[in-house]
Amino acid sequence: MLSKKTKYGLKALTYLASVGTKEPVQIAEIAKHENISQKFLESILLTLRRNGFLGSKKGKGGGYYLIKEPHEIPMTAVMRVLEGPIAMVPCVSLNFYEKCDDCPDEEECSVHKLMLQVRDSALDVYRKNTLADLIS
Amino acid sequence: MLSKKTKYGLKALTYLASVGTKEPVQIAEIAKHENISQKFLESILLTLRRNGFLGSKKGKGGGYYLIKEPHEIPMTAVMRVLEGPIAMVPCVSLNFYEKCDDCPDEEECSVHKLMLQVRDSALDVYRKNTLADLIS
DNA sequence: TCGATAATCTACTAAAACTATAGGGTAAAA
DNA sequence: TTTTACCCTATAGTTTTAGTAGATTATCGA
Numbered sequence: 001m002l003s004k005k006t007k008y009g010l011k012a013l014t015y016l017a018s019v020g021t022k023e024p025v026q027i028a029e030i031a032k033h034e035n036i037s038q039k040f041l042e043s044i045l046l047t048l049r050r051n052g053f054l055g056s057k058k059g060k061g062g063g064y065y066l067i068k069e070p071h072e073i074p075m076t077a078v079m080r081v082l083e084g085p086i087a088m089v090p091c092v093s094l095n096f097y098e099k100c101d102d103c104p105d106e107e108e109c110s111v112h113k114l115m116l117q118v119r120d121s122a123l124d125v126y127r128k129n130t131l132a133d134l135i136s
Numbered sequence: 137m138l139s140k141k142t143k144y145g146l147k148a149l150t151y152l153a154s155v156g157t158k159e160p161v162q163i164a165e166i167a168k169h170e171n172i173s174q175k176f177l178e179s180i181l182l183t184l185r186r187n188g189f190l191g192s193k194k195g196k197g198g199g200y201y202l203i204k205e206p207h208e209i210p211m212t213a214v215m216r217v218l219e220g221p222i223a224m225v226p227c228v229s230l231n232f233y234e235k236c237d238d239c240p241d242e243e244e245c246s247v248h249k250l251m252l253q254v255r256d257s258a259l260d261v262y263r264k265n266t267l268a269d270l271i272s
Numbered sequence: 273t274c275g276a277t278a279a280t281c282t283a284c285t286a287a288a289a290c291t292a293t294a295g296g297g298t299a300a301a302a
Numbered sequence: 303t304t305t306t307a308c309c310c311t312a313t314a315g316t317t318t319t320a321g322t323a324g325a326t327t328a329t330c331g332a
Contacts, residue, residue, distance in 0.1 A: 001220075001221075001224060001225075002224040002225050002247070002251065003317090003318070003319090004318080004319065004320090005318080005319080007225070007247050010246055010247050010250070011245075011246065011247060014246035024279095026278090026279070026280095027279085027280075028279090034238070035238035035239075036238070037319080037320065037321085039320070039321060039322085040319065040320055040321090042280080042281085043282095043320090045280090046280085046281070046282090056279095056280065056281090057279085057280085057328080058278085058279055058280045058281080058326080058327045058328050058329090059277085059278060059279055059280080059327060059328025059329045059330090060277070060278045060279065060328070060329045060330070061278085061279085061328085061329070062278075062279045062280065062327090062328070062329085063279075063280085064280090075250060084137075085137075088137060088138040089137075089138050089143070102170070102171035102172070103171075107272070108272055109147075110146055110147065110150035110270035110271065111138070111143050111146050111147060113270055113272070114146070114211060114261070114265060114270055115138065117261045117265070118258055118261050118262075121257035121258060121260060121261050122254055122257060122258065124257060125250070125253045125254050125257050126254075129250055129253070134246035134249055134250055135246065136243070136244055136249070139290095139291070139292090140291075140292065141291080141292080160306095162305095162306075162307090163306085163307075164306095173292075173293060173294085175292095175293060175294060175295085176292060176293055176294090178307080178308080178309095179293095179309095181307090182307085182308070182309085185307095192306095192307060192308090193301080193306085193307080194299075194300045194301050194302090194305085194306055194307045194308080195300060195301030195302050195304085195305055195306050195307080196301070196302050196304070196305045196306065197301090197302070197305085197306085198300090198301070198302090198305075198306045198307060199306075199307080200307085
């Protein structure tokens, strides 16, 4: 299940992209437009800023804005920051690999075999979608 | 993240399939072979039985066994029973559809648009894999 | 320059939900 | 009467989803 954090984060990014301008947009405006708890959104936008997706400006006329162009923001990057690993099991993760402690042989493991395919197919989708593709 | 319930369930099914025979296999044997907490596995096998994947036999010589042939068990069915909906958001779920209460227009929603593709790609994988495909 | 105001930033807390597991007893089959 | 699945309950731990309180920084008007 997709976490609300990711859901809200995606919606916020989409909103910022759809606004188009590089002018800062206030948290309150995003929260209201997308029906998101403002305080929760606050922390989400913060992590998006810390990870290089957003810039921010304090004080009057402040807010958040996209640093890059929407078509330069692949969903792989967004998902990894908001939702974590794309793989459903650490043993098939590209960026967060971990060996299963219960599994003696990865090559023989049915879960590994299946989840490798799932990861690849999800990766395909996330790679071919940028933020620009999600705006209608 | 894949739950351990699903992981263990898949491993148990794979083990039963790899044994080949229709003879009942005890919970303890499966648990030991796959390094699974026996008590936890117990409840997992129970739900697999209730959902028509396994048969069981009590008493001496009892245990669990596959009801169908491995190639007749698609991963879609297994995943839906163990992990729940394949979709990451209810609004793109085929079998568990629910409207988002915060989202005014699904057609315009970026999350909807992205997760629809993710669902379809995952569905592809699960549909073309049966239990038989996971045995090496 | 000095405050007032507007906004982000930070840390702490907490309720709720979910996950994984353990315990103990019941029922049925051999 | 032994062996096994079955069933119910509890619980520790983790994650999620926020809410609260205030600090910090930038802008603007006087």
